[in-house]
Amino acid sequence: MKDNIAAAPPIPVLFSAAFTSGAGWNGGEAYANVFIGSAADGGPGQASGNGENMTFVAVFDREKPNSAPVFSASAPNNTTPPAGLDSYLTDQFILFVATAAFVSQVPQGELFTLLMANGGDSKLRQMETLGTHFACGVGGNLVYLLASVPGTGLPGLEFLQIRSEAAPSSPTAPQAYTNSPYQMLMELIPGADGLYTPMQYS
Numbered sequence: 001m002k003d004n005i006a007a008a009p010p011i012p013v014l015f016s017a018a019f020t021s022g023a024g025w026n027g028g029e030a031y032a033n034v035f036i037g038s039a040a041d042g043g044p045g046q047a048s049g050n051g052e053n054m055t056f057v058a059v060f061d062r063e064k065p066n067s068a069p070v071f072s073a074s075a076p077n078n079t080t081p082p083a084g085l086d087s088y089l090t091d092q093f094i095l096f097v098a099t100a101a102f103v104s105q106v107p108q109g110e111l112f113t114l115l116m117a118n119g120g121d122s123k124l125r126q127m128e129t130l131g132t133h134f135a136c137g138v139g140g141n142l143v144y145l146l147a148s149v150p151g152t153g154l155p156g157l158e159f160l161q162i163r164s165e166a167a168p169s170s171p172t173a174p175q176a177y178t179n180s181p182y183q184m185l186m187e188l189i190p191g192a193d194g195l196y197t198p199m200q201y202s
Contacts, residue, residue, distance in 0.1 A: 010187040011037050011066055013194060017056075018181040019100035019141045028141065030054040032098035036188065047072045047096070053105035057081075058096045059088040061095070062149065062195040079109035089118055089150040094198060099144040100125070103162065106131035106142060117149030119148020119156025127160055143182045148199040157198055159184040196199050 017032040021186055030052060036045035043065040043097055050058030051074055059071040070093065073082035078101070089095070095118055106127050110168025115124055127144050142161055161182050188196035 008190040008194075010189050010199075013147070013186045013188060013198065014182045014183060015096060015098070015145055015147060015184040015186070017098040017100040017143045017145060019054075019102075019143060021141055023159050028052050028098035030056075030101060032056040032058075034058050034060075034069075034096050036060060045069065045126060049074050049098070053078065053101035054110065055097065055099045055101070055107055057085060059085075060094045060096070062092055062094055062197070065196045067176075075111055076078055078105045078107055081111050081114050085114075089114075091149050091151045092195070093150060094196065095119060095146070095148050095150045095156070096148040097144075099142065101142060103130050103140040103142050108132075108145070115146065117153075118150035119146055119154070121155035121158055123158040123160040130162060145182070145184045147184070147186060149197055156171065157184065157186055157200060 010050055014035040017030070019028055019030045021028045031050040032048065034047045038044060045060055045068060047058035047069040055075040055078065057075065060069050061067060071085065071088050075082050078102045097115060100162065108131060109129065112128055123144065125148065127142065128144065142162040145159040146156050159182065186198050186200055189199045190196050
């Protein structure tokens with residue numbers, strides 16, 4: 001007998017981040033936003049982070065991804081993952097990671113290893129190279145976005161954008177540098193098991 005139950009529709013996702021550095025490259029302000037679903041669905045699942053030189057992580061349930069995140073936090077620094085994240089690195093969840101920072105503060109060490117094991121791929125390796133070899137006397141800020149199903153060993157969806165410019169000659173020079181919000185649009189596709197997977201629009 002033919003099943004008359006309609007398949008669940010894909011769920012749209014807007015994932016964005018930005019970083020702004022101040023005069024003389026002193027200080028910075030970063031933010032990230034994840035919006036899953038739409039107001040018509042009863043309100044999107046949403047996670048937001050902000051801070052300086054930030055790597056923000058949000059985790060959503062694959063069965064109910066447009067509900068509130070089950071975990072969200074910023075890494076305490078660029079080498080240490082957020083405390084408690086390990087519990088959510090299984091294929092029952094969707095992982096969103098946003099790095100918005102000076103190039104010198106991109107993920108390294110244990111944090112980089114964790115991201116590579118849970119969906120990071122070529123753009124994450126490019127970001128590490130930039131952080132390791134960026135020329136002295138050049139300022140730059142960077143936005144990296146990753147959406148993946150952790151614990152599977154499969155690469156996720158990645159976005160990387162870097163902006164650079166010579167540092168001012170004086171630390172008080174009236175120079176500011178701003179990254180407009182960078183966005184990664186995708187949709188969550190439901191499988192036969194009822195779990196959603198992030199996919200690029202075809």
